[in-house]
Amino acid sequence: MGLLIDGVWHDQGYDTEAHGGAFVRESPGFRNWIRAGEDEPFTPEAGRYHLYVSLACPWAHRALILRRLKGLEDIIGVSVVDPYMGEKGWQFSTVRGAVPDPLYGLSYLHELYQKAAPDYTGRVTTPTLWDRRHETIVSNESADIIRMFNSVFDDMAGQPEADYVPAELLAEIDRVNEATYEPLNNGVYKAGFATSQAAYENAYGEVFETLDWLDTRLAHQRYAAGGRITEADWRIFVTLVRFDAVYYSHFKCNERRIADYTHLSGYLRELYQVPGVAETVDMNHIKQHYFRSHPDINPSGVVPLGPALDFNAPHGRDHLGLSNGS
Ligand SMILES: N[C@@H](CCC(=O)N[C@@H](CS)C(=O)NCC(=O)O)C(=O)O
Incomplete structure (x- = not known):
């Protein structure tokens, strides 16, 4: 580094x-x-x-x-x-x-x-x-x-009609992004890279406050910004999909796993199952990177084999319905 x-x-x-x-x-x-x-x-x-x-x-x-x-x-x-x-x-x-x-x-x-x-x-x-x-x-x-x-590439894109920042949801997307970037996306790093107990505990608290908030929100709302998938979901997804395999142990964010959250766990599976998304997830690269590249945190460089994760299990979120345009 x-x-x-x-x-x-x-x-x-x-x-x-x-x-x-x-x-x-x-x-x-x-x-x-x-x-x-x-x-x-x-x-x-x-x-x-x-x-x-x-x-x-x-x-x-x-x-x-x-x-x-x-x-x-x-x-x-x-x-x-x-x-x-x-x-x-x-x-x-x-x-x-x-x-x-x-x-x-x-x-x-x-x-x-x-x-x-x-x-x-x-x-x-x-x-x-x-x-x-x-x-x-x-x-x-x-x-x-x-x-x-x-x-910006809509004139030549294969899926120009797919819009993850629809104008009517822009303010809400920005609000959710703001509420999740620092305490969650970056929060896991702040917990993991902290070199003082106080800095770690502070970051850890924010990570789980944000996950709790999201889980409550997703009990009644299908996606982070409303009834359709938006940019806000993809920004959250990339952190959730790494959480149980890496952040829980390597970054010491171990109050709960995503698998322990009723709504967040189904939400994570639903996003994973969107056609094309699973191919972007490489759990081997993910684990190899974190566990081998931070010798301060994991001096042996040994990469854990688990946990067993099944993001293809039924997500159980269809009852929440979709809004137009999703
Ligand atoms: N703000 C940047 C952050 C990107 C970032 O920090 N990437 C990490 C990998 S996950 C990196 O390349 N770190 C190398 C370093 O900090 O030296 C973004 O969101 O694009």
Whole structure:
């Protein structure tokens, strides 16, 4: 694990000591937007953009799901890094499920950042969306990437009618995103990477408050923002699907498993069973990454075999019904 400082790689972990033992996520370095228009630097074009992901990474997983559900596979290429993140950060390899870099044959993802900005300072993260035309990074912020994927390629997408940010639900989606990003999506990391008891307990409390809130909400409402699947669900899904296998043990979020929640567990299964989604979930990459890449947390690097999970079991949520347009 490390980062680039003035374009030079430094093997350096997260500086939790600067924040009283708490993990603080850094802002992404690239936040451009793809838009149609003559003067726009990044316009929607088939084959122009390439997505670098880790199948282990929940943030990258969001982008893979939106790419799949919008039918963008032929329009946006994908490379998949090795699940192990070592001293030089994310690396390319030919292990099962990995897809090497087709553009430059790179060994490490940080080399791509050096190409985009030779003096870049910051972390090297997935997902990273690359522009082949200008040979630079469009964005390394998954929240922006999935908003773009939802609509900017609609003229050429295989599923342009699928809309995960419908205008009438936008405010509610943003509200749910806000209520889940920091305490849940990021909260599990804050619990796992905490180096003080207080920081851990604080993050742990927020994780389970948020899961309890969601479980109550999902007792009467089919999806997070209403009666149809939206972006808010996919952002929650990527955390839930990793929870029992990784966050419960590795990140010490062990008050309850998702399997112990009546409504959340069915909700997780229903989302998993949406056509195309199961193919984006690679439990082997997920476990290999977390249990081997954080020697501070799991020094032996031994990867647990369990738990046995069956996301294909009946979800039991049909009685809640759907709203139009889902
Ligand atoms: N804000 C970013 C966060 C991405 C992120 O932190 N990805 C992790 C993998 S799950 C990563 O690449 N970490 C490498 C590092 O921090 O050095 C996003 O949502 O796109």
